[in-house]
Amino acid sequence: MNPTMNRRSFLGNTTLVGAGLAASSVFAAPPAGGAKKVKVALIGCGGRGNGALANFLDACKLLGIEAEVVATGDAFKAKAENAGKKYGLAEGRCFSGYDAYQKVVATDCDYVLMATPPAFRPLHLAAAVEAGKHCFIEKPVAVDPIGARSIIASSAKAAAKGLGVVAGTQRRHQANYLRNKALIDAGAIGKIKGGVVQWNGTVPWTKRREENESDASYITRNWVNFNELSGDHIVEQHVHNLDVAVWFLGRLPIAAIGFGGRARRETGNMFDFFSVDYDFGEDVHIHSQCRQLAGTYQHVGEMFTGTEGSCYGGGKLSGKEVTVPEIKLESDNSMVQEHVDLIRSVMAGKPLNEAKSIAESTLVAIMGRISAYTGQLVRWADLVTNEQSPFYNLACTPAAIDFEKGPIKLPAEVPPVPGKG
Numbered sequence: 001m002n003p004t005m006n007r008r009s010f011l012g013n014t015t016l017v018g019a020g021l022a023a024s025s026v027f028a029a030p031p032a033g034g035a036k037k038v039k040v041a042l043i044g045c046g047g048r049g050n051g052a053l054a055n056f057l058d059a060c061k062l063l064g065i066e067a068e069v070v071a072t073g074d075a076f077k078a079k080a081e082n083a084g085k086k087y088g089l090a091e092g093r094c095f096s097g098y099d100a101y102q103k104v105v106a107t108d109c110d111y112v113l114m115a116t117p118p119a120f121r122p123l124h125l126a127a128a129v130e131a132g133k134h135c136f137i138e139k140p141v142a143v144d145p146i147g148a149r150s151i152i153a154s155s156a157k158a159a160a161k162g163l164g165v166v167a168g169t170q171r172r173h174q175a176n177y178l179r180n181k182a183l184i185d186a187g188a189i190g191k192i193k194g195g196v197v198q199w200n201g202t203v204p205w206t207k208r209r210e211e212n213e214s215d216a217s218y219i220t221r222n223w224v225n226f227n228e229l230s231g232d233h234i235v236e237q238h239v240h241n242l243d244v245a246v247w248f249l250g251r252l253p254i255a256a257i258g259f260g261g262r263a264r265r266e267t268g269n270m271f272d273f274f275s276v277d278y279d280f281g282e283d284v285h286i287h288s289q290c291r292q293l294a295g296t297y298q299h300v301g302e303m304f305t306g307t308e309g310s311c312y313g314g315g316k317l318s319g320k321e322v323t324v325p326e327i328k329l330e331s332d333n334s335m336v337q338e339h340v341d342l343i344r345s346v347m348a349g350k351p352l353n354e355a356k357s358i359a360e361s362t363l364v365a366i367m368g369r370i371s372a373y374t375g376q377l378v379r380w381a382d383l384v385t386n387e388q389s390p391f392y393n394l395a396c397t398p399a400a401i402d403f404e405k406g407p408i409k410l411p412a413e414v415p416p417v418p419g420k421g
């Protein structure tokens with residue numbers, strides 16, 4: 001026992017395992033059949049979508065696989081075409097409109113990368129799986145319980161069809177997090193008894209409504225300020241840290257009690273901040289805290305206290321000396337590594353499927369948001385099994401499908417107010 005041992009001292013006397021230890025042994029397997037050509041398409045050609053496509057191509061290079069970009073899709077024509085142009089795509093292969101995803105999944109692509117606002121993910125993943133594509137789905141993957149349950153259903157369908165699905169929760173493909181997860185599983189900090197997870201930052205951007213702009217166009221451009229498309233920032237950003245909590249603890253929370261409010265956000269209908277107590281059972285509570293507010297203390301991370309030590313996310317770990325195998329990853333960039341792990345698992349005939357786990361982490365975040373918006377205690381069962389619960393079929397509207405059907409009505413740009421006056 002060495003309660004003061006830090007991460008550096010662990011590195012000196014342990015060999016640690018690669019991504020395979022935390023998720024699946026397929027990570028360690030080489031691609032079957034040597035080099036092969038893969039065809040990839042992108043839905044949602046914004047900042048992350050363009051980044052994810054570049055990361056996918058880098059992953060192919062690392063694996064020695066030829067890759068071809070065969071289609072792009074975006075709600076806006078210019079965005080689909082700008083993304084396609086980089087790879088010499090003909091205009092006819094750059095699809096636009098809210099039904100662009102249908103045209104993308106109907107192409108001859110093997111892999112579809114999805115990086116639209118999260119509200120669209122359940123519909124798009126269902127279509128991609130139906131079309132038999134391997135998928136990369138950016139986090140989060142839903143904004144309401146109905147959407148999260150749809151992802152879980154698509155996950156089962158993907159598994160039955162032998163399709164790979166990897167999520168953009170890149171910490172699960174990052175050496176320092178994988179190492180700490182392995183050490184915790186080996187007993188380095190004993191039993192986790194509590195913790196804090198935080199995403200305290202600023203509003204990513206604010207887009208103003210343009211003259212004569214439709215409701216659909218405005219909400220799509222300014223989606224990070226609308227609960228209906230983003231799930232609010234507890235879902236959109238803080239899901240990363242909540243996912244680490246669920247992953248490190250190895251179980252889901254039983255219930256959440258959340259607070260939140262808004263004083264400064266200028267557009268949309270989201271909160272500025274949330275503070276949520278997650279009850280993980282066995283007297284273990286995780287405090288979740290997130291805020292988007294300029295000029296305030298900024299911090300993103302996770303901390304867990306165990307019976308024998310403590311651990312800061314992918315950072316310092318103090319506790320018992322344990323030995324775990326060495327981690328070997330192809331890339332220091334976890335946003336590349338996640339594609340390496342997806343492609344290699346598919347080529348090895350053992351496709352990784354992270355759809356259920358990211359749907360669950362998304363639902364954990366949604367559970368906190370519903371509690372803060374309503375002022376009520378929300379149980380996990382309210383969202384997954386108890387059909388009588390008022391929260392079970394709680395739907396954010398307009399829903400993804402409404403955008404395809406015709407004009408949508410912009411939700412009021414005011415935040416929810418919990419409780420009674």
Ligand SMILES: NC(=O)c1ccc[n+]([C@@H]2O[C@H](COP(=O)([O-])OP(=O)(O)OC[C@H]3O[C@@H](n4cnc5c(N)ncnc54)[C@H](O)[C@@H]3O)[C@@H](O)[C@H]2O)c1
Nearest residue numbers: 044045046047048049074075079115116118120138139168
């Ligand atoms: N893993 C990470 O660290 C990370 C980082 C940033 C963003 N993200 C996630 O990536 C996703 C995209 O975020 P972003 O920052 O790229 O946003 P963005 O606004 O830059 O891009 C979203 C794109 O999707 C398009 N779009 C919107 N609705 C569409 C629809 N129905 N069909 C087709 N295209 C549609 C938009 O026009 C836009 O081009 C979000 O889920 C976000 O949470 C993840």
